[in-house]
Amino acid sequence: MEATVVRTGTEGKTWGGGNQPLKASYGKMMMWFFILSDALTFSGFLAAYGFSRFKFIDSWPIADNVFTHFPFLHGVDAPMYYVAFMTFILIFSSVTMVLAVDAGHYMKQSKVILYLFLTIVGGFIFVGSQAWEWTNFIKGEYGAVLTKGGNVLQFVDGEGERVSINDLGVEIPGGVAEHERQNGIWFDTGETTNSFSLEEVMTGFKANEDVFVKTQVNKEDGTKTILSREESLNKLEKEGVGIVEGANLQHNEYGAPLFADFFFFITGFHGFHVFSGVMINIVIFFNVIIGTYERRGSYEMVEKVALYWHFVDLVWVFVFTFFYLV
Amino acid sequence: MAHDTTTGHHESAVKRIWTVFAILSVVTIVEVALGIIRPAFLEHTSFLAMKLLNWIFIILTLYKAYYITWAFMHMEHETKGLRRAVVWTALFLITYLIFILLTEGDYIYEVYKNGQVAWDF
Numbered sequence: 001m002e003a004t005v006v007r008t009g010t011e012g013k014t015w016g017g018g019n020q021p022l023k024a025s026y027g028k029m030m031m032w033f034f035i036l037s038d039a040l041t042f043s044g045f046l047a048a049y050g051f052s053r054f055k056f057i058d059s060w061p062i063a064d065n066v067f068t069h070f071p072f073l074h075g076v077d078a079p080m081y082y083v084a085f086m087t088f089i090l091i092f093s094s095v096t097m098v099l100a101v102d103a104g105h106y107m108k109q110s111k112v113i114l115y116l117f118l119t120i121v122g123g124f125i126f127v128g129s130q131a132w133e134w135t136n137f138i139k140g141e142y143g144a145v146l147t148k149g150g151n152v153l154q155f156v157d158g159e160g161e162r163v164s165i166n167d168l169g170v171e172i173p174g175g176v177a178e179h180e181r182q183n184g185i186w187f188d189t190g191e192t193t194n195s196f197s198l199e200e201v202m203t204g205f206k207a208n209e210d211v212f213v214k215t216q217v218n219k220e221d222g223t224k225t226i227l228s229r230e231e232s233l234n235k236l237e238k239e240g241v242g243i244v245e246g247a248n249l250q251h252n253e254y255g256a257p258l259f260a261d262f263f264f265f266i267t268g269f270h271g272f273h274v275f276s277g278v279m280i281n282i283v284i285f286f287n288v289i290i291g292t293y294e295r296r297g298s299y300e301m302v303e304k305v306a307l308y309w310h311f312v313d314l315v316w317v318f319v320f321t322f323f324y325l326v
Numbered sequence: 327m328a329h330d331t332t333t334g335h336h337e338s339a340v341k342r343i344w345t346v347f348a349i350l351s352v353v354t355i356v357e358v359a360l361g362i363i364r365p366a367f368l369e370h371t372s373f374l375a376m377k378l379l380n381w382i383f384i385i386l387t388l389y390k391a392y393y394i395t396w397a398f399m400h401m402e403h404e405t406k407g408l409r410r411a412v413v414w415t416a417l418f419l420i421t422y423l424i425f426i427l428l429t430e431g432d433y434i435y436e437v438y439k440n441g442q443v444a445w446d447f
Contacts, residue, residue, distance in 0.1 A: 021405075021407065022404070022405050022407050022408040022411075023404075023405050023408075024404060024405070024408055029408065032408065032412050033411075033412070035412075036412050036415060036416055039416050039420075040416065040419060040420070043416075043419075043420040043423060043424075044423065047420075047423045047424050047427045047428075048427065050424065050427060050428050050431065051427040051428065051430060051431040052431065053431070054428050054431030054432045054434075054435060055431045055434045055435050055438070056435070057431075057432075057435055058435075058439075064361070064362075064364075079361075079362065080358050080361050080362055081358075084354065084355075084358040087354055088351070088354065091347065091350050091351065091354070092347075094394065094398055095343060095344075095347045095398075097398075098343050098397075098398045099340070099343060101400075102336070102339055102340060102343065105336075106336060149445070149446040151446060220370075221366075221369070221370070222364070222369050222377075303400075306398075306399075307399055310394055310395075310398045310399045311399070313394060313398075314391055314394045314395065314399075317387055317390050317391055317394065318387060318391070320387075321357075321383050321384065321387040324361065325357060325360075325361045325380075325383045326380045326383050326384070
């Protein structure tokens, strides 16, 4: 029978087949192209965030006023410190990962195990920190008044320090009451109520001369506009329709609801990447322990997951810049 | 890339990792410090439709991204072909996307601001 081997005349040439022109294994190259496409996905999200921000450039929330918490420092205004800590955790876990890859090149199993373990621990700390950051953001701190146009009005005192609606509100008897289990025969869930109604906050505002309204409008110097006492009262009475506490996909006490939407979506998507990265790292970690790569004679698998792990760090560097710094 | 098994090469690779870690840490600390202090002259100087401070943040971020990709992800050891296939593709598409979306966003801002329809009622 005649041989059906196709001769193309390219045998022995770089792209003639049978060799690796890019000097990278199939798996590693595909990991690079996956990373490329994932990078484009993240860029799409971040560019969409930039689009919405440019659309509302003069009323976008200022990150320094939003993320101000640090564990065990209650009531202390500490912008950026916590997220800087998270960034360091992720950079450091990248370092231990690259050290694991390096140890793999020399077939040092025990070192690979140690460094991979540290990387996994770093990943868990980061995911935990992100959960904490989300909790604070969802819970909110000071609360705000919602306007008809969907904006929020916050309260500040004479020094420009934020005033919480919980300190401002005056309980009016017979106001909002939460529907409770004991009052209903068929009770599923009650409607969630705010700590104070708009009416109660208004009463408190009128009684307190040293409180002003801070609007979302950015001034030239990068701070928000604070209204005079008279303007404040006028604006509250004309536009106030309700109370916002915390942030979710519809309302955001810190400003534009879009800010909260993008925050949840982008950091959530990144957190999901970190989580799956940790899971993949754990699988590889156990493979290293049972000696799979020792028998295979190469730790290239560690290199491939390392590429993914570094990519997660790379994305965070950009998320950090565009959500917290710029 | 060929893996040298001599210890000399190994030590220099580990040394490079720690050097890069130091660079990334210093850049992050600078970013955070600038973010907290927000020097007035950087905040008020505008360059190409953006605050100078924001340009500094973005440039420092790209500097960090370069080190993560080149040193940690070993892009510096890959062949020219693979490197360009990944990096140039990403750079071109991302720059283009950012350009069109930000231009469009700014246009809509102008419409909201100067248009006849009130959106904050």
